[in-house]
Each structure stands twice: as structure tokens, then as C-alpha cells.
Amino acid sequence: MNFPDTRDQALARLHKFVRHVGRYSSNRNHVIPHHGNVSCLSAAIRHRLLTEWEVAEAPLTHYAASTVEKFTQEVYWRTYWKGWLSLRPQVWDDYLEGIEEHPDAEEIRQGKGPVAVMNRFARELVETGYLHNHSRMWFAAYWVHVARLPWQLGAKFFQDHLLDFDPASNTLSWRWVAGLQTPGKTYLPRRTNIEKYVAPELLDPHGLELLENPNALMPGNVERPEVTRPSLPEVEVPSDGRVLWIHEEDLNPESSPLGAYRPSRIVVTGEFFGKSKIQKEWLKAALDDVAGRAGKHYDASVEQVDDLIAWVGGNGEAEIVAMRPEVGPLHDRLGSFNESGLKLSLVVRPEDRYLRSLARSGFFGFWKKLRSRMASGEFPASGQRELF
Numbered sequence: 001m002n003f004p005d006t007r008d009q010a011l012a013r014l015h016k017f018v019r020h021v022g023r024y025s026s027n028r029n030h031v032i033p034h035h036g037n038v039s040c041l042s043a044a045i046r047h048r049l050l051t052e053w054e055v056a057e058a059p060l061t062h063y064a065a066s067t068v069e070k071f072t073q074e075v076y077w078r079t080y081w082k083g084w085l086s087l088r089p090q091v092w093d094d095y096l097e098g099i100e101e102h103p104d105a106e107e108i109r110q111g112k113g114p115v116a117v118m119n120r121f122a123r124e125l126v127e128t129g130y131l132h133n134h135s136r137m138w139f140a141a142y143w144v145h146v147a148r149l150p151w152q153l154g155a156k157f158f159q160d161h162l163l164d165f166d167p168a169s170n171t172l173s174w175r176w177v178a179g180l181q182t183p184g185k186t187y188l189p190r191r192t193n194i195e196k197y198v199a200p201e202l203l204d205p206h207g208l209e210l211l212e213n214p215n216a217l218m219p220g221n222v223e224r225p226e227v228t229r230p231s232l233p234e235v236e237v238p239s240d241g242r243v244l245w246i247h248e249e250d251l252n253p254e255s256s257p258l259g260a261y262r263p264s265r266i267v268v269t270g271e272f273f274g275k276s277k278i279q280k281e282w283l284k285a286a287l288d289d290v291a292g293r294a295g296k297h298y299d300a301s302v303e304q305v306d307d308l309i310a311w312v313g314g315n316g317e318a319e320i321v322a323m324r325p326e327v328g329p330l331h332d333r334l335g336s337f338n339e340s341g342l343k344l345s346l347v348v349r350p351e352d353r354y355l356r357s358l359a360r361s362g363f364f365g366f367w368k369k370l371r372s373r374m375a376s377g378e379f380p381a382s383g384q385r386e387l388f
């Protein structure tokens with residue numbers, strides 16, 4: 001498998017994949033060798049080598065919007081989760097505080113548990129940094145409801161290996177499987193469902209009897225997390241001449257409001273993503289790619305550095321402009337950046353601000369509103385084409 005790690009590769013994959021999007025809704029759930037039913041673009045989208053609206057628009061060169069609605073919806077699940085968590089950042093803090101090691105977890109992480117297909121998924125995750133969506137759902141459900149391990153520890157296992165690790169999609173999907181995100185609803189790993197959707201050559205039946213009739217582990221009283229951060233600060237793009245900081249949360253500032261900025265110099269970091277070797281390798285290639293693109297686009301010198309604060313200290317630069325990172329490991333460090341005297345101007349894409357405002361309750365309400373904005377041509381503002 002390969003997971004595009006440059007913008008050109010991601011665009012090439014997107015344009016190849018769009019021809020198959022007409023069959024996406026019937027094929028998507030089937031887990032087959034090499035994952036040809038899905039795009040495998042999640043790492044590129046998550047780190048913004050591509051934007052969601054770019055990906056959503058691409059299939060329209062081949063299909064009517066209604067034919068590819070399922071794909072468009074999936075693309076916007078990411079944006080929805082991101083908006084939902086951004087409105088309630090305490091849910092991320094609670095996840096971090098809840099991570100606690102468990103004596104039975106290592107056996108499952110190493111792919112040495114009693115259910116062979118789950119062992120395959122654990123190994124695939126560690127070896128490739130990717131799992132099909134359905135495999136993620138079954139594995140998470142097995143972890144929580146069958147192995148009876150804490151969901152936070154499972155989410156951390158994914159965090160430490162997925163190339164597309166996304167604080168919102170990961171944390172909230174694990175919460176959903178565990179019955180915390182939609183109170184009263186859990187997701188269970190059922191033998192019949194696995195047999196139906198996993199290609200026979202990938203399915204070793206050993207241990208499937210444990211998934212014959214799994215019992216849901218229902219959480220106790222589930223409270224709906226409140227919106228605690230209703231809006232993000234409005235920051236105008238500052239006048240030209242500051243340092244432009246490009247980081248792992250947005251590797252495509254050229255397509256943002258910072259596209260027209262004229263920085264004095266550019267610094268690229270990827271400090272807070274990547275624990276595993278393959279995560280680090282993926283990110284390194286993507287950072288090299290953005291450094292090359294940004295140097296040409298902005299016609300400015302670019303430095304890749306490991307530690308932003310140390311670089312700032314050594315270079316006497318204090319005023320920096322960047323894309324605002326969303327809730328997650330990099331965002332958690334902003335406080336210490338401010339304390340070190342850094343003056344950061346953090347810019348939000350208008351599309352993100354707008355979609356965040358629609359993510360206050362469930363996905364289908366979000367989608368209904370977004371779909372009608374797309375139909376009227378109101379969204380995306382930069383779109384060349386009307387959806388629906």
C-alpha cells in the first residue's frame with residue numbers, strides 16, 4: 001500500500017479514484033486486499049495536502065452530485081467531527097486524562113489475541129499505518145465490548161500508528177463505538193457482518209465464535225458535552241513581512257487566506273505528530289513537499305526545523321503568522337509558545353469557520369444544512385462548481 005505524501009501524488013490518486021466514486025456507496029464497506037474500494041487519501045486530507053472541498057468537488061467531473069452523495073458525506077464527516085470537537089475541546093482533555101495502561105492490552109496490540117482477524121487488523125495498523133474504516137469499527141468494538149479494555153487506551157493505540165491520526169475523527173469515533181457519543185448506541189463486532197464484508201482471502205475464521213453474540217458494555221450515565229468554545233478569535237491577516245510558520249496541521253497554506261501573504265522567511269515544523277517510524281517517515285516526505293512548494297509560491301527562504309521555540313530564540317524572530325491548529329497535540333502547546341514570548345497570529349480558513357458553526361449537534365442536521373448551502377452555491381465560497 002502507499003498513502004500519498006505529496007500534494008501531486010495526492011492529486012494524482014484523487015483523479016484516478018474519482019472514476020470509481022459512482023460505485024463507492026455499494027463497494028465502500030467491503031474490505032478487500034489493497035483497499036481498492038476506498039481512496040486511501042485520509043492522511044493527505046487530514047494534514048491538508050488536499051482540502052475537503054477540493055476532494056468533494058473532484059468526482060463532479062464524472063458524476064452528478066446526487067450519484068456521489070455518499071462519498072461527499074464521508075468527506076465531510078471529518079469536517080463535522082473537527083468542528084464538533086473544536087466547539088468542545090474539553091472532550092480531548094478528558095480523553096488524554098483517561099489514558100491508563102492495562103495488563104491485557106499488549107497482547108491485543110501485538111496481534112496475539114484469541115481472534116485471528118483482529119490480530120490481522122492490529123498487525124496491519126502497526127505495519128502500514130492504515131486500516132479500512134470497517135476494520136477500525138470492528139477492531140474498536142472488539143477492544144471495548146469483547147476484550148473489555150478501556151476505549152481511551154485503544155484510541156491511543158490508533159493515535160500512535162495511524163498516518164491519518166486525527167484528534168477529532170479518532171477520539172469521537174472511539175467514543176461512538178463505546179456508546180458515549182450517541183447515548184444509548186454502541187457498535188458491536190458481529191461475526192455475520194465480518195464474514196459478509198471481509199474478503200475470504202483475508203479472513204482467518206479462528207476465534208470468530210467469540211463474536212457470535214457479543215454483549216455491549218454499556219457506559220453508565222452519559223452526559224452530552226456542552227459547547228464551551230462557541231467561537232474562534234477573528235484574526236486579520238497581518239501586514240506582510242513576518243515569518244510564516246507552516247506545521248503538520250495544514251500543509252497547504254497557499255490555498256488559504258495566507259496564500260497572498262508575503263513573508264520575510266518561512267519555517268516548517270512537524271514537532272507534534274508521529275510516534276511510530278512510518279508516521280515519522282510519512283510526515284518527513286510531506287514536510288519536504290510543502291517546503292519545496294512554499295519556497296516557490298512565496299519566493300522566500302524556507303527552513304525546516306525540529307523545535308520552533310529554539311529556532312525563534314536563536315534567530316531573534318518573535319512575530320509569526322500561521323494557520324490556526326485545531327484541537328490536538330499542537331494546539332495544546334500554543335500556551336507555552338505564548339509564554340515564551342512568541343507573538344502568533346493564527347488564521348482560520350473561512351470554510352472551516354463556517355462549517356464549525358454548523359457542527360453544534362448531530363451529523364445529519366449538519367449535512368442537511370451543508371447540502372442546502374451547496375445546492376444554492378453558497379458553499380464553498382471559492383467553489384467553481386455548484387454541488388447538488
Ligand SMILES: Cc1cc2nc3c(=O)[nH]c(=O)nc-3n(C[C@H](O)[C@H](O)[C@H](O)COP(=O)(O)OP(=O)(O)OC[C@H]3O[C@@H](n4cnc5c(N)ncnc54)[C@H](O)[C@@H]3O)c2cc1C
Nearest residue numbers: 038039040041042074075078133136164165166169170173
Ligand atoms: C475507531 C475509528 C477511528 C478512526 N480514526 C481516524 C483517524 O484518526 N483519522 C482519520 O482520518 N479517520 C479516522 N477514522 C475515520 C475513517 O475510518 C478514515 O477516515 C477512513 O477509513 C480513511 O480511509 P480512506 O481515505 O480510504 O477513506 P475513503 O472511504 O476514501 O473516504 C474519503 C475521505 O473521507 C473521510 N472519511 C471517510 N470516512 C470517514 C469517517 N468515518 N470519519 C471521518 N472521515 C471520514 C476521510 O478524509 C477519507 O479520506 C476512524 C474511524 C473509526 C471507526
